[in-house]
Amino acid sequence: MIAGSLKFNLPPSLNASAPPERRGIRRDHVRMMVLSKETGYACHDSFYRLDQYLNEGDVLVLNTSRTIPAILRGCLTGSQKEVEIRLAGKIDESRWHALIVGPTVQAGERISFSGRLKAAVEQPAKETPLSVICFSKSGTNLFDEIYSLGEPIRYEYIDTPWNLDYYQTVFASHPGSVEMPSAGRAFSWELIFKLRRKGIKIVFIQLHTGLSYFLDDNFDHHPSKNREEYAIPEETLSIIGEARKEGRWVIAVGTTVVRALETAFSTGQAHGWTNLFIHPGYELKAVDGILTGLHEPEASHLAMLSAFIPQDKLYGAYADAVEAKYLWHEFGDMNLII
Structure with missing residues (x-):
């Protein structure tokens, strides 16, 4: 078990086995649990209302990597x-x-x-x-x-060979991820335009995700052993820098974006490779909040989330999400921590 990850019981019924569009809802109408970093208070909403939790001048950072049939x-x-x-x-x-x-x-x-x-x-x-x-x-x-x-990678909780198009974000443009950078999947162009109309800035980075599971539960796949290539445009760095000077929020859409930005701000390198392991107690330098999916028990991503919010509060929120029957994984619901 990776230090900082959490153990909890996830009923198989909460594994999202089908994309929202095949469950009868729009991709931007999945549920969203909003957590306060300070208090741990959770409220429950729909993802298409994301604009209600952000202010003019805040920055959302998205990953443009496109999923390949790996x-x-x-x-x-x-x-x-x-x-x-x-x-x-x-x-x-x-x-x-x-x-x-x-x-x-x-x-x-x-x-x-x-x-x-x-x-x-x-x-x-x-x-x-x-x-x-x-x-x-x-x-x-x-x-x-x-x-x-090729065909896209799918794990045991998905029993239907969904077309590759279901494993893409609407803004994906650079092929290279072997697993979908799934935190951005819930965005629609309509929601992106709504956010921009409010004055929320949307910028992009690129990080190609690697393989997260080697079909062997005995293999210790620590995040520090997982090297992924990233590239951050100068415009993105400039907008993030301005927002931080003005006291605006910088929200990373996904763990891939957190790794890329934190590596860039730590090393001064806008392009390169990252094997950064973000864990409880890590001092975040680039981002203030994260928008992500819900992560399975003992996943290393939970250690990263514990750098944003105290682990006991995260554990309590996840228990609430299980009780409220949120859906997990790449086709599931969303979690905003601010």
Whole structure:
């Protein structure tokens, strides 16, 4: 168990197995639990009323990374044994870290995904479950094949193979995340325009999310071992800097945004890699609040939330959310901590 995460009972019925649109509601009409950092007081509302909790001049920071279909299926050349590849993180234009599900592979073995796409195993898994594979294509040509052949990653609480479009935010523009940066999913363009009309500033960063689960509960996947690439435009940094000088709130939409901004403000680097682990007691330098989904028991994200709000108050709020039957995970409800 990661220090700072929480144990609690999450009934399986509260796992959101379908997108809101397939449950009969708009994506921006999911529920929202609003927590006060100071008092721990929680009120319950709908996400489309987000503008009621923010003021003119406040800043919302969103992640523009676009989800890719990160599961590829193929065969080992020669043996024809079936193998599943879960992309975990891009290394360069043709090489990726990947979880290989299926037979044990050796360095040099080749995997055929189609007549157009193959990959060689450069470095099989050793200290970690991840291997390094090199594709026969690179750059945009590789992404074209991935989009043609792949399917989005889904976990056991989702029993329907939903189309990749359901795993995108409306503002996603840069392909690269192997799991959806899900905190931004509830936004609609209508809500974004409503927020802007009120004078709330909306800015963007980019961080491509890596693979969060390696299909092995015994593997200790500590956040500090998870390196993710980020890029923050100068305009975004400038607007955040002005807001902080004026005493306005800077609200990160998602844990990915918190990691990117806190890394940038700590290192002075607008572009780079982050393995920052944010935990109870961490002194936040860039953000004042967070908008996020609801996180499962013992998730490392709960340690990050405990940097915003005392852990006992967070635990109490999560107990209330379970009692009120909020829905969890990427298709579920939202939590605003301010």
